[in-house]
Amino acid sequence: MSNKLVDYKVANGVALLSLDDPPANTYTHEMMVDLDEAILKARFDDDVHVIVLTGAGEKFFSAGANIRMLASVTPGFKYYFCLHANETLNRLEQTPKLVIAALNGHTVGGGLEIALACDLRIAKRGGGKMGLPEIALGVLPGTGGSQRIARVVGKSRAIELMVTGDLFDFEQGQEWGLVDRIFEAGDFMKKVMEYATQFTPPNKASRAVGRIKRSVQSGMEIPFESALALERELQQQLFQSEDAREGLAAYVEKREAKFQGI
Numbered sequence: 001m002s003n004k005l006v007d008y009k010v011a012n013g014v015a016l017l018s019l020d021d022p023p024a025n026t027y028t029h030e031m032m033v034d035l036d037e038a039i040l041k042a043r044f045d046d047d048v049h050v051i052v053l054t055g056a057g058e059k060f061f062s063a064g065a066n067i068r069m070l071a072s073v074t075p076g077f078k079y080y081f082c083l084h085a086n087e088t089l090n091r092l093e094q095t096p097k098l099v100i101a102a103l104n105g106h107t108v109g110g111g112l113e114i115a116l117a118c119d120l121r122i123a124k125r126g127g128g129k130m131g132l133p134e135i136a137l138g139v140l141p142g143t144g145g146s147q148r149i150a151r152v153v154g155k156s157r158a159i160e161l162m163v164t165g166d167l168f169d170f171e172q173g174q175e176w177g178l179v180d181r182i183f184e185a186g187d188f189m190k191k192v193m194e195y196a197t198q199f200t201p202p203n204k205a206s207r208a209v210g211r212i213k214r215s216v217q218s219g220m221e222i223p224f225e226s227a228l229a230l231e232r233e234l235q236q237q238l239f240q241s242e243d244a245r246e247g248l249a250a251y252v253e254k255r256e257a258k259f260q261g262i
Helices: 030-043 067-072 075-094 111-117 145-153 155-165 168-173 188-197 206-219 224-239 242-252
Strands: 004-013 014-019 050-055 061-062 099-102 106-108 120-124 129-131 181-183
Touching: 004 030, 014 030, 014 099, 014 129, 030 061, 030 075, 050 061, 050 188, 061 099, 061 111, 067 181, 067 188, 075 111, 075 181, 075 206, 099 206, 099 224, 106 111, 111 129, 111 145, 120 168, 120 188, 168 181, 181 188, 206 242
Parallel strands: 014 050, 050 099, 061 106, 099 120, 106 129, 120 181
Antiparallel strands: 004 014
16 A cells, blocks of 8 residues: 555554655645554554554654645634544554654654654654744644643643743653654664564564553553553453463463464
């Protein structure tokens, strides 16, 4: 599958989704439609265990929403656009497969909002800047950014970053918890794909990886007692899986487990 604005490829159990609108991979309603389709395709593809999201080219992951588009449409369409983008990013965040953002270049505004909807963020050393500068446009990060960044860095720092609109490098982002790992620039995407492959069968029980994600992503948004009930439900599902049987048997038999993702 190759869309006009989101490229989709699968290799070794990993779906690679690339935002493809050079030079800055800014997104429009059309790109969000393509991204939504790609997320759904990966979600229901039994051969996909991990999703990697990146930007085409080497300079930008994404510079966010296409400002020319926003400036030319009605307020009603702006609201609809933000609503649809929110739904797409919620789908990305809630899909029961690990999602890794490969930040291969500048990740600003709505680009960072997309990355924040991913489970893990891996950045290219010296690859660019990140931040939420929407204040310069007289608006706020309106596709979940104000909520997700606060959950990562805390309220005070999140407010400061948004009201100043400051941009900062990936190394600073790692100090604040916005970036999980930084890989060297040489063969960056190859290293990201190798990292992602470790979470696919037979290396890992990908079903358990997905349930861990759901337990955290959903559990953080509900009362603690309800989150514990969700955790028990997900654990019970895993106990009934072939991979759990294999993992327990391999431990008892002192051998390496061979997971199948079922």
